[in-house]
Amino acid sequence: MLKKCSRCGSEMTIMLRNVVYRRSVKIYNVPVHVCGDYECSHSQVVEIIKEDLKQLMKELGPAPSQQEIEFEQISELSHLLVYVADQSETNQETAVRTVVENRVNELLDLFLLAQSLGDERWCTEIRNRLVQIV
Numbered sequence: 411m412l413k414k415c416s417r418c419g420s421e422m423t424i425m426l427r428n429v430v431y432r433r434s435v436k437i438y439n440v441p442v443h444v445c446g447d448y449e450c451s452h453s454q455v456v457e458i459i460k461e462d463l464k465q466l467m468k469e470l471g472p473a474p475s476q477q478e479i480e481f482e483q484i485s486e487l488s489h490l491l492v493y494v495a496d497q498s499e500t501n502q503e504t505a506v507r508t509v510v511e512n513r514v515n516e517l518l519d520l521f522l523l524a525q526s527l528g529d530e531r532w533c534t535e536i537r538n539r540l541v542q543i544v
């Protein structure tokens with residue numbers, strides 16, 4: 411998930427930002443890549459959560475009412491990153507990888523269960539979650 415800045419080429423780190431949409435919706439914990447170069451400090455939304463964000467904005471519509479949304483309730487990746495941020499790990503890169511691996515294993519177990527039960531809808535839901543993180 412490491413990425414180089416498109417402007418200056420420095421390493422970017424992932425941070426969780428709060429985003430305000432249409433001045434009325436506060437969206438908490440949106441994963442954003444931020445350039446490590448202080449002068450540049452270019453930031454952009456993490457690619458793989460863009461679809462979740464777009465979907466959310468579509469649901470909110472053009473004139474949403476005042477509300478607060480926790481993005482990790484919607485986005486699998488955001489959920490994982492919030493979890494990692496809560497850990498006081500010195501090596502967050504390792505923490506991210508471990509957490510993702512654990513989550514993938516967990517989802518695969520669920521997938522096998524859903525499959526053995528012949529629950530198509532559940533299978534699809536789990537598959538969508540997996541696609542977000544692998």
Ligand SMILES: [Zn+2]
Pocket residue numbers: 415416417418419420445446447450451452
């Ligand atoms: Zn930069």
